[in-house]
Amino acid sequence: YWNRPQATAESYADSSWFRSGDMGCQDDEGFLFVSDRIKDMIISGGENVYPAEVEAAIAELSAVASVAVIGVADDKWGEVPRAIVTLREGQSL
The missing domain is CATH 2.30.38.10 (Luciferase; Domain 3)
Known part of the structure; x- marks a missing residue:
């Protein structure tokens, strides 16, 4: 850290x-x-980001089959969320 x-x-x-x-x-x-x-929390620029909440919002998209949100190191913000998304067959975003 x-x-x-x-x-x-x-x-x-x-x-x-x-x-x-x-x-x-x-x-x-x-x-x-x-x-x-x-x-289960990403601190980005002093703000608390909860991956489960971001995952739930992304999962509401009908094209999304599965999603995981992780924290990734960032020079400016310390850490930022990044979503890894699998789309349903035949779907695009």
């Missing part, structure tokens, strides 16, 4: 494993599936 050494240190387990804040599972074939986030 930018200028937050304590928060950065807390993000590592055993000084080697990075805790991203994502939750998921691994299937029998070794595929990883991200199912949720432990850290």
